[in-house]
Amino acid sequence: MSSPSVKRNIDPKTLTTLQLNPLPEISATAYILGIVSGISIILSLPSNFSSLFDNFPFLPIYIFFISIFHFLEYFITASYQPLRVEASSFVLNNTIGYHIAHGFALIECILELYFLPNFKKNSNYLPIKLFGLFLIILGQSVRTLGMITAGGNFSHLIKNVKEDDHILIKHGIYSIFRHPSYFGFFWWAIGTQLLLLNPLASILFAFMLYSFFSSRIHFEERYLIKFFGDDYINYRHNTYIGIPFIKTK
Numbered sequence: 001m002s003s004p005s006v007k008r009n010i011d012p013k014t015l016t017t018l019q020l021n022p023l024p025e026i027s028a029t030a031y032i033l034g035i036v037s038g039i040s041i042i043l044s045l046p047s048n049f050s051s052l053f054d055n056f057p058f059l060p061i062y063i064f065f066i067s068i069f070h071f072l073e074y075f076i077t078a079s080y081q082p083l084r085v086e087a088s089s090f091v092l093n094n095t096i097g098y099h100i101a102h103g104f105a106l107i108e109c110i111l112e113l114y115f116l117p118n119f120k121k122n123s124n125y126l127p128i129k130l131f132g133l134f135l136i137i138l139g140q141s142v143r144t145l146g147m148i149t150a151g152g153n154f155s156h157l158i159k160n161v162k163e164d165d166h167i168l169i170k171h172g173i174y175s176i177f178r179h180p181s182y183f184g185f186f187w188w189a190i191g192t193q194l195l196l197l198n199p200l201a202s203i204l205f206a207f208m209l210y211s212f213f214s215s216r217i218h219f220e221e222r223y224l225i226k227f228f229g230d231d232y233i234n235y236r237h238n239t240y241i242g243i244p245f246i247k248t249k
């Protein structure tokens, strides 16, 4: 993306960082996420402008939390691991399952809003939606806190070779949950479906997330035991995963 004259005057390390973070792509992505969050907030407010979502502000609120999630993935990585951040840190090119699941959720929500508005907008179900909102905020907070606490030891891809500066994090949120970012993502995602009052997608999300994190955690812990030995085994005994039915000890 950078011009040849820029490349000539720049040291190789900075050039690699720039190649991994094409500035036009980073700024455009951040701009689009900002616009999406702004529009979702406006649409969620009770006004004539948002009459489309009258009595159901939860769809734009859901979109708002998705855009905040992707923004924070890059922002926290950039803030705490500036030398490791890259365009993919937005996690927008997530697994195909992620896109299918959210696509399914959107379609379910829109179809139910159209065909079953009395179910979707029934105030008796407000506690479920509010509980969903609570899970989203809890999940996002725990994930973000986990990323901050792990700092340079956090990577979006699981390491299968130990780096020299990789240390075992056991403090802060990691003293309670040993996979706070997975715990956070799991409950955040379930929360989004409760917020939308999507019965089918709630079941689909629970099933997909369980099978995804179950195999990912087993895989990751195999390497963590290889890297840190008894230290990790002891740490594992004193901490929780917090995702239903996933046990590794």
Ligand SMILES: C[S@@+](CC[C@H](N)C(=O)[O-])C[C@H]1O[C@@H](n2cnc3c(N)ncnc32)[C@H](O)[C@@H]1O
Pocket (backbone or CB within 6 Å): 146, 147, 150, 153, 154, 155, 156, 157, 158, 159, 167, 168, 169, 170, 174, 178, 179, 180, 181, 182, 183, 220, 223, 224
């Ligand atoms: C996507 S991060 C997820 C970290 C953790 N599983 C979580 O949910 O917060 C994956 C990387 O974190 C590293 N990791 C996981 N737990 C760790 C810990 N307690 N201390 C240091 N590194 C850890 C793994 O080696 C892996 O490369």
